[in-house]
Amino acid sequence: MPPSKVPTSFLCPITHEVMRDPVSTSDGQSYERRAIEHWLQHSNLSPLTGEQLHSKALTRNHALRNAIGEYDRAQPGLCLKVILLGDSGVGKTSLLHRAQNATFSEGATATIGCAFCPHTVELPSGRVVELHIWDTAGQEKYRAFARQYFRGSDAAVVLFDLSNRASLDGAQRWIDELRAELPEQPGLSLTLAGSKRDLCPKARQVKTQDAKAVAAANGASYLEVSARDGMNVAELFAAVAASVDPESRPASRGVKLDDSSRDGRRDWPGCC
Numbered sequence: 243m244p245p246s247k248v249p250t251s252f253l254c255p256i257t258h259e260v261m262r263d264p265v266s267t268s269d270g271q272s273y274e275r276r277a278i279e280h281w282l283q284h285s286n287l288s289p290l291t292g293e294q295l296h297s298k299a300l301t302r303n304h305a306l307r308n309a310i311g312e313y314d315r316a317q318p319g320l321c322l323k324v325i326l327l328g329d330s331g332v333g334k335t336s337l338l339h340r341a342q343n344a345t346f347s348e349g350a351t352a353t354i355g356c357a358f359c360p361h362t363v364e365l366p367s368g369r370v371v372e373l374h375i376w377d378t379a380g381q382e383k384y385r386a387f388a389r390q391y392f393r394g395s396d397a398a399v400v401l402f403d404l405s406n407r408a409s410l411d412g413a414q415r416w417i418d419e420l421r422a423e424l425p426e427q428p429g430l431s432l433t434l435a436g437s438k439r440d441l442c443p444k445a446r447q448v449k450t451q452d453a454k455a456v457a458a459a460n461g462a463s464y465l466e467v468s469a470r471d472g473m474n475v476a477e478l479f480a481a482v483a484a485s486v487d488p489e490s491r492p493a494s495r496g497v498k499l500d501d502s503s504r505d506g507r508r509d510w511p512g513c514c
Contacts, residue, residue: 252310255290256281263358264307265300269293272303304390307358311374311394321372322486323394324479327420328401329412333437334377336469337401341479346470363483371483392423396486397431399478402453404436404466405445410456417460431485432462435478439468 254261254274263275271290273281281289282298314321326334338359339347357377364370376395378388392398400416402409413434424430434457436448450466457464463481467474 249313251306252313261306261310262360264303264310266303268295268297268299272306275300314372314374315394320369321374322396322483324373324375324397324399324482325392325395325420326375326377326399326401327388327413327416328437329403329409329416330379332401332403332406332409332412333469334401337437337467337475338375338377340469340472340475344472346472361479363480365480365484371486373479373483375479389419389423392420395424395427395430397433397482399433399435399482400462401435401437402448404438404448404453405441407447410448410453414456414460417462431482432460433478433482433485434460434462434464436464436466437469439466439473440470442466 248260251272252260254264254277255271256277257274259274261272261274264272265275265278266272267278267288269288269291271288273289278289278300282295286295286298287293288295311323315323326338328334335357336347338357338361339345341361342359359375359377361373361375362370363373376391378391398420400413400420402413417432417434420432434453436450436453438445453466454464463485465474465478465481467478469475
């Protein structure tokens with residue numbers, strides 16, 4: 243089946259491409275964030291109407307972003323929504339920066355609300371999977387806001403800091419919130435990942451066996467990663483893609499997020 247025609251409202255008026263981070267200007271028009279930010283560096287006029295903009299402030303268009311996501315997932319091919327959870331400071335944004343750019347960002351700032359990151363994975367079979375990864379804010383004041391992005395997820399990666407024992411407790415709370423928000427969602431893939439592996443063993447506060455026990459109790463796989471040196475970052479997202487891809491996994495894989503998910507564990511290729 244060929245892809246359906248892209249609605250014109252999904253296209254940025256500047257780039258004429260589908261928006262991935264749509265924002266609205268003071269006159270209510272929506273654009274791709276990077277495109278309109280570049281435009282506003284050189285002009286105070288609307289790119290569409292040529293009228294003076296009262297303000298250069300930009301507002302995230304969450305409704306449009308969600309509509310584009312729903313459209314993408316309805317198209318032929320495999321496009322998966324992945325939610326990235328974890329307390330503030332565990333390294334979620336740095337992990338995505340490493341996955342996208344193959345570099346480490348020293349100056350990563352705390353996410354406010356939720357940030358979108360598209361990431362393409364090629365599986366050993368040659369099948370290409372597009373992951374739409376949503377990086378949620380870990381700060382307590384944004385917690386309720388982040389929950390609105392849980393629905394429709396195909397997979398969740400819950401990150402904690404191997405050098406911070408309290409962050410593993412925080413990971414369990416995120417899993418509990420995910421379970422409460424999506425009580426009837428079958429087959430959602432769940433991965434627990436320990437970050438900052440490059441600091442081990444010197445700064446390690448969480449033993450591998452303790453983290454694996456938490457993963458097992460929640461029916462999740464487990465992997466240790468480092469955004470700084472890239473250890474297991476590509477393997478993490480490849481494993482997530484393979485766990486959801488119907489051509490790469492047995493029909494029995496996947497976990498329903500109710501209390502029964504604590505009774506078993508799934509081990510996926512590439513996970514320890």
